[in-house]
Every structure is written in structure tokens, then in C-alpha cells.
Amino acid sequence: MNYDLFDALAYTSAQPEEIEPGVVLLRGAASHLVSDIHQQLGAILNISPFRHMFTPGGRRMAVATSSCGPYGWISDQYGYRYHSADPLTEQPWPAMPVSWEQFARESALYAGFPDFLPDSCLINRYQAETQLSLHQDKDEKDFKHPIVSVSLGLSAQFLLGGMRREDASRKIPLMHGDVLVWGNQSRLRFHGISRIQAGYHPVFGDCRINLTFRRAG
Ligand code: SIN
Numbered sequence: 001m002n003y004d005l006f007d008a009l010a011y012t013s014a015q016p017e018e019i020e021p022g023v024v025l026l027r028g029a030a031s032h033l034v035s036d037i038h039q040q041l042g043a044i045l046n047i048s049p050f051r052h053m054f055t056p057g058g059r060r061m062a063v064a065t066s067s068c069g070p071y072g073w074i075s076d077q078y079g080y081r082y083h084s085a086d087p088l089t090e091q092p093w094p095a096m097p098v099s100w101e102q103f104a105r106e107s108a109l110y111a112g113f114p115d116f117l118p119d120s121c122l123i124n125r126y127q128a129e130t131q132l133s134l135h136q137d138k139d140e141k142d143f144k145h146p147i148v149s150v151s152l153g154l155s156a157q158f159l160l161g162g163m164r165r166e167d168a169s170r171k172i173p174l175m176h177g178d179v180l181v182w183g184n185q186s187r188l189r190f191h192g193i194s195r196i197q198a199g200y201h202p203v204f205g206d207c208r209i210n211l212t213f214r215r216a217g
């Protein structure tokens with residue numbers, strides 16, 4: 001555990017805000033890491049670029065994705081799953097930067113989830129008008145581990161639903177630098193992203209980037 005970074009996290013972010021039991025918002029917690037993330041992201045995308053995967057039903061996903069770490073999340077005609085190689089390059093996914101892994105662990109700890117060791121980081125890119133419909137993150141082996149989600153670039157409205165698809169969802173505005181962690185009784189909540197409004201961010205340009213750290217295996 002790197003206490004300097006943990007102190008920085010505690011210092012730069014507002015108090016953890018428990019939105020629902022097991023859903024914790026750390027406003028601005030990633031702000032101090034933005035230039036590191038931006039730089040490392042470029043290197044990762046040079047190896048495993050963004051692509052639009054297809055759902056098992058054959059629909060092209062509006063959100064473009066890549067991954068880093070031992071496992072990457074993929075979708076194709078055979079289903080949703082994690083895989084240790086990038087299907088585009090047939091090579092292992094790029095390594096997860098140590099600073100990212102440490103940040104994800106510390107965010108989880110700060111949100112009340114000790115012992116989180118991510119082995120996958122899904123990288124999502126949303127351009128204007130892109131949305132992500134309500135879904136559960138349920139392709140991981142063990143739901144005792146939380147999901148740590150970092151928002152960068154354009155703002156979004158995160159839809160936080162309930163345990164059933166038809167449950168009402170509430171909107172949580174997520175801005176550049178915000179970190180949202182969900183686990184425990186909320187681990188399988190439905191969630192999604194409302195249509196992204198066009199805009200321009202000084203670092204990330206015309207898109208929203210979301211990093212979600214998971215323990216897949
Ligand atoms: C996801 O549900 O995988 C991504 C959520 C987000 O973009 O904030």
C-alpha cells in the first residue's frame with residue numbers, strides 16, 4: 001500500500017458519498033492522475049485499439065472498447081466473457097499500469113472495500129449521442145469483489161437501477177475525475193449511461209472515457 005498516494009486520494013477527493021448501500025461516489029478522486037492516465041492510455045491503445053464489438057445477438061455496440069490487464073472483456077456471437085488475449089491482435093492485452101491498479105485498489109479501500117485486486121480494466125469510449133443500456137456486470141467469477149469505475153472527459157448521467165431490469169433508476173451525474181464504486185448488496189444492480197451530450201473536453205476531446213476495474217478471474 002502506497003500511503004502517499006492514499007493521502008493524495010483522501011486529500012483531493014470529497015468525502016466518500018454513499019448513494020445507496022454499497023454504492024459509493026468519490027467525487028474528483030482521479031483528478032490528480034489525469035495526465036498519467038491520459039499518457040498511459042495512449043500507449044495501451046497503440047497496442048489494443050478501440051473497436052466496436054458485436055453483441056451475441058449480432059448488434060454492433062455503440063460504445064467502443066479496449067482492455068488492459070490479464071483479462072479483457074469481450075463480446076461476440078458466442079457471448080459475453082473475459083479472455084486473456086485481445087481477439088483483434090491475438091496477443092495478450094496490454095499490461096495494466098501499476099499506477100492504475102494501485103489507484104483502483106485505493107479507491108476501493110477508500111469506499112469501504114479492502115482487498116480489491118483488479119485483474120481487468122475495461123476501457124469504454126463514448127462519443128456524442130452514445131448510450132449504454134441498463135445491464136448487470138455479471139461475467140466475473142466472484143461477485144464479492146466490487147467494480148471501480150473512473151469517469152474522464154465529457155460528463156455523463158449514470159443510471160443506477162435496482163436488482164431487476166424494470167426497477168426505477170436514478171441519475172447520478174458523473175464528471176471528469178469522478179470515481180464510482182459498487183459492490184456488496186449493490187454489486188448486481190442494473191446500471192447504464194444516458195445518451196452523451198456533445199461537447200469538448202480539454203484533455204479527452206469529444207468523448208467520454210470510462211475505466212472499469214474488475215476482478216474477473
Ligand atoms: C459499464 O457499465 O461498464 C460502464 C459504466 C460507465 O461508463 O460509467
Ligand code: FE2
Binds near residue numbers: 135136137191
Ligand atoms: Fe457495467
